[in-house]
Amino acid sequence: MVETEQSGGTTMLKSERQDEILRVVWQQGTASSSDLASYLGVSEITIRRDLDELARSGRLERVRGGARRILPQGPEPPVIQRQAEQAREKRAIGLAAVAMVEDGSVIGIESGSTGLELARAIAARCWQSLHVITNSFGVADLLMRTPGVHLVFVGGSVNADEMGTFGSLAAEMLARINIDRLFMTCRGIDARAGVTNDASAEGTFTAERALVRASREVIVLADHTKLGRVFPLQSIPISDVDGVVTDALAPAEQVEELRAQGVRVTIAPLPEPTFNSAPMEAR
Numbered sequence: 414m415v416e417t418e419q420s421g422g423t424t425m426l427k428s429e430r431q432d433e434i435l436r437v438v439w440q441q442g443t444a445s446s447s448d449l450a451s452y453l454g455v456s457e458i459t460i461r462r463d464l465d466e467l468a469r470s471g472r473l474e475r476v477r478g479g480a481r482r483i484l485p486q487g488p489e490p491p492v493i494q495r496q497a498e499q500a501r502e503k504r505a506i507g508l509a510a511v512a513m514v515e516d517g518s519v520i521g522i523e524s525g526s527t528g529l530e531l532a533r534a535i536a537a538r539c540w541q542s543l544h545v546i547t548n549s550f551g552v553a554d555l556l557m558r559t560p561g562v563h564l565v566f567v568g569g570s571v572n573a574d575e576m577g578t579f580g581s582l583a584a585e586m587l588a589r590i591n592i593d594r595l596f597m598t599c600r601g602i603d604a605r606a607g608v609t610n611d612a613s614a615e616g617t618f619t620a621e622r623a624l625v626r627a628s629r630e631v632i633v634l635a636d637h638t639k640l641g642r643v644f645p646l647q648s649i650p651i652s653d654v655d656g657v658v659t660d661a662l663a664p665a666e667q668v669e670e671l672r673a674q675g676v677r678v679t680i681a682p683l684p685e686p687t688f689n690s691a692p693m694e695a696r
Contacts, residue, residue, distance in 0.1 A: 430455070431463050432662060432683060438473050438482050439637055440664040445479035472499075501683060502636040502660040507531040509681035510596055510634055510658045516541050516561075518593045521624055524549035524577025525598025527634040532556055546592055546627075548578045548620060565590070569620060579616060584623035595628035597621065597649075601642030602635050602657065604670035608649035609642070618648045625653050632656040640667040651676065
């Protein structure tokens, strides 16, 4: 059963209402239950129930009287763990990014959880001759048997947490490769600070920069939680970024700031969540 409720005189799906709650909380940083109820035209009881559900799923933090966005702290978790974070948003980004992949071209996919979603979207399509350069074991596993895909795996020092190869050996190999369009991932991207990460990820920067140098065009795959986030070390300046693919929860202010820097921003629509047949909890 799909839950709906009247919102501002129109019927809004529960998933649509929660997406709008997330968008407001991420854009403003915090939001009160009363303000959200007034904005969406529903009861505070409904909003509190939504906030509790979103907090249980780890998408925001519940505070007295409302909610606030969750900002990542400390080193980035391993890529396997990150696959479960913002999974619906990453799937949408992967589907939007695959529309930018041209048969007969050479693309690069950097190691990262959102890059895996792009690889899944590529594996589901038919290709005549697509060359894929990657330093990701997960991407290689998804594409090595895909008909029409010619895979080149970048060697180098293995980073087990990132499930990829990095370092000077990877950079040396990339110096001999030409990529039409690179799809890279990030921890944070900001219109002024560029692509950034914390000090623990510095070992990945050499390969990332080599991928960028080898590419004619650079597209950053970043869900809404990455936009406007600034970490201590810059890996790539914003001047090296040609485009960003993000999801529909992206704060409008961050999107406009990127566009003001000449970055093309593609907004991936979010699909409706799937519902299982488990009985609903009694209310």
